[in-house]
Amino acid sequence: MKWMINASFAVHPDFKSHTGGTLSFGGGAAQVMSKKQKINSRSSTKEELIAVDDVVTMILWTKLFMEWQGYPIEKNILYQDNKSAILLEENGRKSAGKRSRAINIHYFFITDQVQKGNVKIKYWKGRRHQKDKFPEKSQEYD
Numbered sequence: 001m002k003w004m005i006n007a008s009f010a011v012h013p014d015f016k017s018h019t020g021g022t023l024s025f026g027g028g029a030a031q032v033m034s035k036k037q038k039i040n041s042r043s044s045t046k047e048e049l050i051a052v053d054d055v056v057t058m059i060l061w062t063k064l065f066m067e068w069q070g071y072p073i074e075k076n077i078l079y080q081d082n083k084s085a086i087l088l089e090e091n092g093r094k095s096a097g098k099r100s101r102a103i104n105i106h107y108f109f110i111t112d113q114v115q116k117g118n119v120k121i122k123y124w125k126g127r128r129h130q131k132d133k134f135p136e137k138s139q140e141y142d
Contacts, residue, residue, distance in 0.1 A: 001025060001066070003059055004079045004124070007037070007051035009044045016040050019051040023062065033058065048085035049107040052078070056110050059119055079124040086121050090114050 001023060008018045016037050023031040033055065041047040063073050080086055087095040088103070092111040096103065113119050 001063065001073055001076050002079065003055070003077065005051050005055050006081060007047045009047050012036055017047040017050065019054045021055040021058070031062070045082055045084040045088070046103055048080060048082040049088060049103060052080070052085070052089060052110050053107050056113065060113065063118065076119045078119050078121045080121060081123070081125055083123055086123055089121055
């Protein structure tokens, strides 16, 4: 499964960000979600963490559902375009510096899921989420 999660920073009149997510099984979009984030953030890194937190339960539920239906999921990849957020998601507090120490531990649930092997996070340089497409088949994940 390939997930692309992205967030648009402070795009609403109240300066809240917006989360977008897409699931693909290698072809077109199988599942799409879009929602306004419930809290404001001061940085694009934090709003990307909030976006992943908004979608991580859907990622895990979909993986389990597919496995329960008899379709083993070997690769559950989350593509993201913010390298700082990826480091925090993979390493938790080990990657947090002075500027990121205020990030709530609540958003490190994904770190546990990465360490358990339930999801793998990869960087993908995207433009705007609405116009993006998943990496071409020549860029298949490992």
